[in-house]
Amino acid sequence: DGGITQSPKYLFRKEGQNVTLSCEQNLNHDAMYWYRQDPGQGLRLIYYSQIVNDFQKGDIAEGYSVSREKKESFPLTVTSAQKNPTAFYLCASSRTGVGDDEQYFGPGTRLTVT
């Protein structure tokens, strides 16, 4: 079965700790994306990557970091510099980052920082 997996589904961390959210896809998609969703808000783009070893900041990249060492993996690190890290994080991928390709989303990770 092809798809996008995010793990874990729920994650709890203490304030001041960095935490890495995993995202893996076996769709052979070139482009991958990270969004966060807050209550009553649309999805906001954190980072995106059009190709391996390349990534770009989205609208709200501050306090986050990513890497794209492999085509199928795009982990997101929420650092202690992120002021409001508690949110629902969604990873997505698309066949390419160019053209009218739909983005396919993973199931999401709900991060709670206390």
Place this chain on the structure above:
Amino acid sequence: DQQVKQNSPSLSVQEGRISILNCDYTNSMFDYFLWYKKYPAEGPTFLISISSIKDKNEDGRFTVFLNKSAKHLSLHIVPSQPGDSAVYFCAASEVYGAGSYQLTFGKGTKLSVIP
């Protein structure tokens, strides 16, 4: 400033009737529009899309209408079914720089279909 607006946070419709979800945008550079459906604690799933060169796209019970002059699009679901109850996100994209497409999402409309 929100570039994609879904002004109705919620909508209730009787089963079998038509659901109409609306979306307005402000960026005239947007040229591709999508609707996503999202259940609680799950990722959004793609529903239907429309290119700016069209004014209508239909897929089964779902039809999206685009009015470019009004910068408005709508999603029609006919007939509505209880399983359609979800949050619906409108999204729009434009080409950036080297040709990459980024999606801008609205805040979503929660549709409740009453049996």
